[in-house]
Amino acid sequence: MKINIQQLDNSYSDELIDLILTIQQKEFNVPITIEDQPDLKQIESFYREPGGNFWGAFIEGELVGSIALVKFDERAGAVRKMFVKKEFRGKELNIAQELLGVLVSFCRENGIHSIYLGTVTILKAALRFYERNHFVEVEKENLPTRFPLMNADNVFYSLHLKENQTV
Template identity: 65%
Template sequence: MKIQSIQNEYENEIIDLILNIQQKEFNVPVTLEDQPDLLDIHNFYFKPGGTFLGAFIEGQLVGTIALVKFNSEAAAIRKMFVKKEYRGKEFQIAQQLLEQLIAYSEENGIKNLYLGTVSILQAALRFYEKNNFVTISKEALPVDFPLMKPDNVFCHLKLNQ
């Protein structure tokens, strides 16, 4: 497996991976129109100081994770998706994506990581808890946190500086 920084040259693969998981696997009522960031990865993620990573196996995109830097010391994790057949301990794709994102964050002066998700994604919540994220209330989020409409569970990780 290879993890690398990706931008819109992988737009079709990114959209296909993410929408299939959101809509078909978890029935989350979200469309491409609800996620304009996927059509402008450079400006949405990279320009403010974030990143977008893809995990590839034999040239096929099997996982993504992205970071939206929303102030000088805080960022939001977005677009954490791994194809169903590549999930779990055997492949460790989600773990490796998260570890690379945390390393990127620490190297770039980010002290706090936040994320929003939906309560239906119980395995994702367990994964974040296992990685020392703490569930917080929506009211505890920074005022400049970029909220996503469907999110109803929020987590925070204070990074070691």
Template identity: 65%
Template sequence: MKPDIIPIENQHADTVIDLVLNIQQKEFNIAITLQDQPDLLDIKNFYYASGGRFWGAFINEELVGTIALIKFDEHAAAIRKMFVKKEYRGKEFSIAQKLLETLIQYCTENEIDDLYLGTVSILEAALRFYERNHFVRIEKGLLPEAFPLMSADNVFCHLNLKEQK
């Protein structure tokens, strides 16, 4: 079953919040609340205003995954909100891969050369996924000054898209 991956905005905020908080809090016991993530309450202004995007993966009209891009520099952006429902993870659906490919295609078309992300060390499968996709772990001190830090993040990665071509 092939997911439909489309840009989404505020009309999907409640569904996005439900998906993200369930994975963060219930599945991985990460101490993070909606108040810690005000971006989820105003997707359009937070992501789109600076030249970023927010995509949703839908299967039979059900939101099963998300990925977002914050453009924080002329040629640099951060990946945020990469989440896939547990029952849709893995190679059978390849939702995470398709979401990442959609984001990278957008970056290529919009001259974004450097992608960064922050995550938490408990998300080991996510880190392996990023490493398979050529992201390299970097020290927090090597992040660009304008990188939008999240307090919970303790592992950081970088991908130079020009080197991948």
């Protein structure tokens, strides 16, 4: 199976909403709706225009994963919308790792040195994934003041990119 990762724009909103809400609501019972995430209908204005981006992982034309970067400061960004469909997760396809690699490369190319993210404790595999990739847990009160908080998040991480570090 060949994985194709590409930038997304507003034309992918419906596919993204289907992917993300299914995982949030049905798989993990996170009490979140599309109304809580209007950014999914504004990919270009919310993510890309301020200097971030949004990527999707496709296998045979099907959207199976996503990751986004919100640039919230001159040299800092927040990882958002990191999701991989259940049946495509794991080391075999390594989709999450590929997506994170694309985001980190984008950050390096665009002078973003610090990456932050918020997630929820229920997502144990996600927590292990971030820690394996050198993210360090940060107390909420130590986040940058402009970090875009999401209500559901209760665990926070940061990664400060070093010159030769790979993820």
